[in-house]
Amino acid sequence: MEVTVRAEVEPRCPTICRLWGTTRCRAGKDEGVRAVTVKPGVANSLSLVEDQPEPAPGEGAVLVQALAVGICGTDHEILDGQYGEAPPGSDRLIIGHESLGRVLEDPSGAFQPGDLVAGIVRHPDPVPCPNCAAGEWDMCRNGQFTEHGIKALPGFARDRWRIEPRFAVRLDPALARVGVLLEPTSVVAKAWDHIERIGHRAEWEPQTVLVTGAGPIGLLAALLATQRGLTVHVLDRATSGPKPELVAALGATYHTVPVNDLPFEPDVVVECTGAPSVVIDVMCKAGQTGIVCLAGVSSGGRTIDFDAGALNRALVLENNVVFGSVNANRRHWSMAAQALSRAEQPWLESLLTRRVQVERYAEAYTPEPDDIKVVLEFGV
Ligand SMILES: [Zn+2]
Numbered sequence: 001m002e003v004t005v006r007a008e009v010e011p012r013c014p015t016i017c018r019l020w021g022t023t024r025c026r027a028g029k030d031e032g033v034r035a036v037t038v039k040p041g042v043a044n045s046l047s048l049v050e051d052q053p054e055p056a057p058g059e060g061a062v063l064v065q066a067l068a069v070g071i072c073g074t075d076h077e078i079l080d081g082q083y084g085e086a087p088p089g090s091d092r093l094i095i096g097h098e099s100l101g102r103v104l105e106d107p108s109g110a111f112q113p114g115d116l117v118a119g120i121v122r123h124p125d126p127v128p129c130p131n132c133a134a135g136e137w138d139m140c141r142n143g144q145f146t147e148h149g150i151k152a153l154p155g156f157a158r159d160r161w162r163i164e165p166r167f168a169v170r171l172d173p174a175l176a177r178v179g180v181l182l183e184p185t186s187v188v189a190k191a192w193d194h195i196e197r198i199g200h201r202a203e204w205e206p207q208t209v210l211v212t213g214a215g216p217i218g219l220l221a222a223l224l225a226t227q228r229g230l231t232v233h234v235l236d237r238a239t240s241g242p243k244p245e246l247v248a249a250l251g252a253t254y255h256t257v258p259v260n261d262l263p264f265e266p267d268v269v270v271e272c273t274g275a276p277s278v279v280i281d282v283m284c285k286a287g288q289t290g291i292v293c294l295a296g297v298s299s300g301g302r303t304i305d306f307d308a309g310a311l312n313r314a315l316v317l318e319n320n321v322v323f324g325s326v327n328a329n330r331r332h333w334s335m336a337a338q339a340l341s342r343a344e345q346p347w348l349e350s351l352l353t354r355r356v357q358v359e360r361y362a363e364a365y366t367p368e369p370d371d372i373k374v375v376l377e378f379g380v
């Protein structure tokens with residue numbers, strides 16, 4: 001009886017609402033959903049919209065309370081108006097594709113309330129193409145796929161979101177502080193999966209890996225390389241800040257010299273800078289039967305001089321492979337969840353260099369010099 005009276009006079013019940021969703025709010029108050037949005041194609045249109053409706057049940061059976069959203073270069077391209085597409089019938093896009101949340105309810109029974117989950121970013125195209133039909137939507141062949149927070153699907157930067165069970169990935173409960181790294185880890189899990197598939201075209205015993213670029217993708221690529229027992233070298237321009245120490249903590253070697261000055265020829269290169277001269281240099285630097293995975297995206301529009309004939313000779317005469325890799329499918333998300341569980345938690349935490357509460361969202365989207373991964377947090 002006493003509890004009922006207290007609930008009636010309580011104007012808001014944030015604890016209960018945030019735990020159970022507003023549909024079960026015991027004070028009968030609807031808090032509304034806050035969402036970080038942009039107008040795709042319009043630079044500087046970032047805004048926090050309050051009192052959004054609850055996510056529609058049609059978005060998926062699994063209702064999730066957001067914990068964190070990671071921010072990356074794709075978000076900055078969307079903020080600059082270069083990229084991004086609102087869902088049909090809307091002129092605003094809720095951004096955020098690197099998610100972490102806690103399940104509030106799932107009538108399908110696939111997930112239990114309290115489960116730690118992330119949402120898979122890409123959904124297969126509606127045709128579907130042969131790869132999407134096989135669940136390999138990361139290899140979509142017609143480009144009609146959709147992506148949460150990027151292309152025609154609402155993102156995860158909102159208090160609550162919904163997703164279909166088949167697009168939700170369960171994480172080890174111990175990963176509550178760092179599980180927001182699952183999406184970028186899925187991208188490097190896919191890169192490593194394809195490197196290994198290509199490697200097994202012949203007898204293959206790689207030993208030395210070069211990762212170029214020590215941002216989140218490069219550091220996570222290096223983590224997965226060390227988990228494979230390989231000798232890992234990471235090259236970046238930064239001579240100060242957290243990067244050298246993070247690389248050393250993995251047991252890897254940090255370099256700031258030009259690629260051509262490195263005293264070894266790597267068996268595998270994971271190129272994460274997208275810088276044209278680095279891309280060309282690593283293709284020439286890879287050793288016999290070397291594999292170069294290009295995971296960084298160049299902005300284009302700049303030209304450099306290089307000897308295409310020499311590059312051709314290097315690739316043909318050494319049986320080398322250069323390939324591009326983007327996105328990830330469900331299998332890679334599962335691999336990534338395992339990789340994060342096996343990693344040292346303090347090391348993963350130190351990649352998250354800034355945590356910003358959603359009320360101060362603008363700060364999160366303003367880059368600072370020593371940022372590695374900035375995370376928007378939804379207070380609970
Ligand atoms: Zn991202």
Ligand SMILES: [Zn+2]
Binds near residue numbers: 128130
């Ligand atoms: Zn497709």
